[in-house]
Amino acid sequence: MSDKTPLSNNGQNMYSRRRFIQVAASVTTTGALLAACSQGEDTKLTKAKVDKAVPGEQVTATVNAAKGKTYFPSGDPRIPDAYTAPLPPYQSVQYVPGRGGTVRSVCMSFLPLPAPKDQNKYWQELNKRLNVDWQPSLIPATSYPDKVGTLLASGDMPELFLVDTSSSPAVIPALQQGAFTDLTEYLSGDGLKDYPNISRIAPNVWKNISFEGKIYGVPRPRALIGVTMLWRNDWAKKAGMEHIQNGEDFFKVLQYFTKNDPDGNKKADTWGLGYIYGTASYIFQMFGAPNGWRQDSSGKLVNSVETEEFKAGMGYLHRLYAAGLFHPDSFTQTITQAKNGLIAGKFGGYVDGYVGWWGERSGVRKVDPNGDITVLLPVSGNGNTPVHHMGTGHYGFAAIPSQYGGDREKVKELLRIMDYLTAPIFSSENDFLKYGVDGVDNKTTDGKKVLTDTGQKDIGELVYIGNSVPAFYNSEEPDFALMEQKAVSDLIKMGVSNAVTGLYSPTATKQGAKMSQIYNDHFLRIVKGLDPLSSIEQWRNDWKKNGGDQMRKEYEEALSKKS
Template sequence: MDNTMDRRALFRGALGVAAASVLTACGGGGSSSGGGVSNAGKQLVPWPAYVPFAGPKPDAAGDDTGVQNLYLKYPETLVQSVNDTVGDGSKVTALVVTYGPPPTPVTQNRYWQAVNKALNVDLQVTVVPDPEYGQKMTTLMASGSDLPDIIMFTNLALPHSLEFIQASCADLSEFVGGDAVKQYPNLANIPTYAWKGMGRINGKIYGIPLERPTPANSLFVNRTAMNEADIPETWTTEQYLEAMKELSGDRKWGLGWFKTLFGGLGSITYHAGSLGAPNTWSLSGGQFTTTLGTPQFEQALEVMRKLVEAKTVYPDSLTVSSTDMQTHFHNGTVASMQDGFGSMSLATLTKINGRFELGMGYPYGPSPTPWQGPGMFGYVTFKKAAPERIKMLLRISDYLSAPFGTKEYELANYGVEGVHFTKEDGGIKTLELFQTENNSTLPFRYIGTAPSVIYLPGHPETARAVYDWQKATLPKSIADPANGLRSATAVSKGAQIGRIAGDGIAAVVFGRKPPSAWKDIVTQWRNAGGDQVAEELAKEHAAAQ
């Protein structure tokens, strides 16, 4: 899975501000209510009907709190979810982000060739490295010409992207709104929360969301080290602080943080949620109030400050990269770290390589409110074209969104049996070629993706532990009420006000400013645009009711 993507959700938590709108809305502009892309006062296209895929029977079932289906073994029998011809043999171009090395060219790439054959198109994918994605998209939107057929948008803030989408991309409302989506069964299997997380533009639906599970960034722990120190799975605030001390010393630390997008610390989200703080915003009587000014958020800052003072935090946490901190966690230098939920993956377990048992950290407060993510990483849009072409592009996304338990899912996620993987002992075992030809180096999952399940081949105990963690924490979890809403100020001033909050968090936690300075930081954030964002979100929320 793509843990780097899920760290976007961590960025929003680090800001604890308009970031929910900055990184979820991905655009805006115009008047204070979002101008031409606002949903206020517009007729709203109904969300696509949700028709869940029955699928193979799980070892333990998910539920409507966000708990995922658990599979301890790979299904013995797969079904076919797409029976009609997908493409028309034409060339289809796509632009997506990548967080890994570039793919092998299609002429030498058996995975790419197999997917093209299954789709019956010549799918030409341009992958843009994450650090270059913002500039590439800005240039693309400015040119307005030679657009690819499929354009993937992440949760990265891109000013005026919504206006661009409205002007240059196909309105999908008539194809997927309400019951119309049933023509594309795998798209109808995308949960409503993902569509809502993507949001509408001017009341209409312009994209297909790339679903992500409900848990946001989470605490990952070295369960082996904790067991050896007799640290329980569940803990109080005091027990948590003592546990981090117990795990620190001899050039090892209880936990590691890393620098986020605007210089803050994304780890604040775990602590704020543990202590009952609202998820970015609270909504009452139609009014939005920032979590930054709540007593629970201040308590989270206090806990983090105590962790630093006790020397339980990796000393270079303000400068170390997320990739390096992951390495420190994988090799046991730090006993815990916070990262996107997608890091609970086979890729992470492979990097740990049996050195310890991977676990999830439970919230420690008496009345926790674990923070949920927006339910999607981003979405794909299609260049304006004739209806028949748009329908074909939708069929491509539908195929690649096929759920776990289908033949299409197997091809999209593991490649060709005998070439990229084999099936052994009730599970998938990847082969050498899979290391270079896979859904990360060639991310078809950014054109369409299935709702995820808990399946960790070769690690059934870890999978069961993740399921138990979800069952215990998700019923108490809360969503950000601003998900999918538009705010022009969040786009135009989001970086500025986000930096105020992020730098303020770091300054208080690491002792550069006293805790009493936090109230002034929140006031500065409000005056710089935070209060205006709250007003705009209230208008958008009222329109969506």
């Protein structure tokens, strides 16, 4: 499931999680200036010039006046703040980050390559603002794992390297063997004072990116929740079942979606759910299954597939499938096809990252002005307590290869660049990163900036290796920010984490493809009724003998070392 729902498309802006008043305070006091000057003891830094930032005192006054009216702090570091109106732009970076040389980076990409530098005013202006020759290598996400392996073997790595252990597990042994710089002293405690934008990243995220107790990079922060059920709430209202309480209610409303023409076109062309492999995660949450692994009271790790909750979820999935409540293409759909299917009104729900919510919500209203896409919280499957499978709060981190780690001034320069790329969206720096050069990359329509075709081509994912920490603001539907904040808050209250987050199992890496095949084969056969539910015992045996028990042993050893 890709991360690539752009953070600024369709009017949805994602920006600093920490209370904005704290950001404003850092501008109006000496805090940020002292932090920048502390680096200046070793390196003479040039004061950054910002054309469109208002005085810090004005920002602070606006924030104070907006609290509880258009600014809604969550009060919880795990939950983004919400805004129903923008705040004045302010300066978040006090000094020019770079020292005039070349900085290379490598990052996965989901979009076409941007226009070449000599034809790209955004790229040229970015180089001026960073004071470096920015040379990103943008690798298609599907090719990224292979490219990572090639770069690690070459020994000649770029200065900034996106590490994503979930998509590229081969990088984990490289971390263990010292291929990347230990940045713990720079990115924890007093060290973070030098990087005020990076310092706003939530503590849970730092915990989740740490590897064997050390910090090796700057996280690309995301909300801490996992995937969610995106749901046609307007269809549920038609069924008179807007407030679903349990598994039986859920089954009945899916029957309505499938058999009662919820789109009103007098055709039998709608179904309950799509994208079965992803949507199954919601079903397992309904029955309280673990988020991958959980640790029992004795300290033993238990995998989800070994639990009765998982078995109950599989039984329920078969029941849904046997009743014809899944779209006929649900086993073969891609995530893009699932998105398009929900928007087109082919089915009433599927599971995706919550950042896709706005795209689907706005998209469906172009098809049906009364369409209403919401997030459906997991409901109890059979009287049990439902759970939500939490995410890690990040999508990889920007690491610095160890070949550069011996040069402290180089490390600080690279971290200053990442601090710039982490600038909050209401800052003037992030306004440039997101919208580019005024009059070229963007135009103002009804008082709102929108990217031009040139901007789309120029900006692309040139700086995708970094981003601001999440918060909620939507210029097209201001109250949507409050809907998002409530949904995230409710999901976190139900949240359970994976007990092995941040741990490494060599067997999980080596046997990953085999284990996935075993999972998919058994899953398909049970859901389709080709094998009885009792065959889950064979599934468990196959899982254990093909690496499951060895994975457990390795993860338990890693947990022991961590504790």
